[in-house]
Amino acid sequence: SQQGEEDPQALSIQEGENATMNCSYKTSINNLQWYRQNSGRGLVHLILIRSNEREKHSGRLRVTLDTSKKSSSLLITASRAADTASYFCATQPTGTASKLTFGTGTRLQVTL
Amino acid sequence: DTEVTQTPKHLVMGMTNKKSLKCEQHMGHRAMYWYKQKAKKPPELMFVYSYEKLSINESVPSRFSPECPNSSLLNLHLHALQPEDSALYLCASSPQPATNEKLFFGSGTQLSVL
Numbered sequence: 684s685q686q687g688e689e690d691p692q693a694l695s696i697q698e699g700e701n702a703t704m705n706c707s708y709k710t711s712i713n714n715l716q717w718y719r720q721n722s723g724r725g726l727v728h729l730i731l732i733r734s735n736e737r738e739k740h741s742g743r744l745r746v747t748l749d750t751s752k753k754s755s756s757l758l759i760t761a762s763r764a765a766d767t768a769s770y771f772c773a774t775q776p777t778g779t780a781s782k783l784t785f786g787t788g789t790r791l792q793v794t795l
Numbered sequence: 796d797t798e799v800t801q802t803p804k805h806l807v808m809g810m811t812n813k814k815s816l817k818c819e820q821h822m823g824h825r826a827m828y829w830y831k832q833k834a835k836k837p838p839e840l841m842f843v844y845s846y847e848k849l850s851i852n853e854s855v856p857s858r859f860s861p862e863c864p865n866s867s868l869l870n871l872h873l874h875a876l877q878p879e880d881s882a883l884y885l886c887a888s889s890p891q892p893a894t895n896e897k898l899f900f901g902s903g904t905q906l907s908v909l
Contacts, residue, residue, distance in 0.1 A: 714896060725799070725885055725900035726838065771837055775895050782851060783828075783895050785837035 687772050687786030695792040702759040704789040706772030707752075715748055715755050716773045716783070726771065729757075762793045801886050801901035809909050810876060816904045818869040818886030824899070826892035827869040829861060830885040832903070838885055844869060845892035876908045 687708040696702055706715070714733045718726040732739045732748045732755065739746045745758040759766055772786040799820045808814050818827065825846050830838035843851035844863040858880075860872040869886055883905050887898040 716897070718898075718900075723883065723903070723905065725902045726887075726898070727900070728897045731896055773898075782840065782843070783898060784840065788837050790835075 687774055687784070689770075689772060689786045689789045691789060692787070693790045693792070695794065696762055698762060698764055698793055698795050700762055702762050702766070702791055702793070704757045704770055704772075704791070706755045706757070706786050708755075708772070708774045708786070709753065710774075711750070711777045712774045713777055714775055715746075716775075717744075717746060717755075717757050718771045718773060718785070720769045720771065720788075722768075729770075759791075762791075764793050764795055767791060767793045799886055799888055799899050799901035801884075801904050803904060804902065805905045805907075807907045807909060808873065808876065810878070812876075813872070813874045815873065816871040816884055816886075816906075818871075818901055819867055820888045820899070821867055822888065822890070822899065823866075824888035824890050825866060826889045826895070827863060828887040828889075828898065829869070829871055830887065832883045832885055834882075842871075843892070850892065873906075876906075878908050881906055881908045 687706045690705045716731045717729040720726045730741045732746050743760045748755045769788045769790050771788045773783050802817045827844045829841040832838040841855045842861045847863045858875050862870040883903045885903045886901045889898050
């Protein structure tokens with residue numbers, strides 16, 4: 684069963700614009716992670732934010748976490764055509780070691 | 796070596812066939828995972844091995860049989876599959892089973908069951 688839902692399901696922007704994706708989840712978590720998947724390929728880990736953190740940056744990525752609202756957002760700044768992919772949040776619910784559950788995903792299309 | 800290698804990349808099998816998917820990592824990771832992903836859906840956890848022992852089975856039908864011969868290898872044996880089992884099968888590994896903080900994924904095996 685999936686733990687998270689992402690919004691929007693699909694997002695189309697032009698190169699240079701920022702892209703924001705949101706993730707909502709249902710139970711308390713140890714951490715929340717974001718992954719990227721190019722079409723038909725494996726997933727690549729982007730960034731992890733722990734339950735006691737509120738914001739984290741990595742290059743052009745900015746992740747926020749609001750545990751009171753059980754939600755997270757991923758911001759990609761100055762997007763590039765190469766950022767075109769599906770993005771998934773993944774959560775590890777508290778007390779479920781080794782069980783990482785993925786959200787529904789956002790398909791991002793960046794056009795030139 | 797920071798790769799998880801899956802073979803084959805593509806597999807077509809009939810419902811009476813027996814086949815195996817293979818996964819290999821040489822990063823010294825002690826947790827390995829099988830996920831199933833249908834088109835335009837998120838990956839769904841099937842099995843988790845921690846220190847070469849099966850620790851999680853997400854109520855997967857017995858026609859899927861996992862095996863972890865050693866800390867670097869993970870197999871998924873397939874027998875009498877159904878057409879609805881057609882999907883991308885992803886293997887992943889992570890350094891420590893308990894923390895589960897970063898999964899490394901292979902490129903997957905695209906399975907078609909006829």
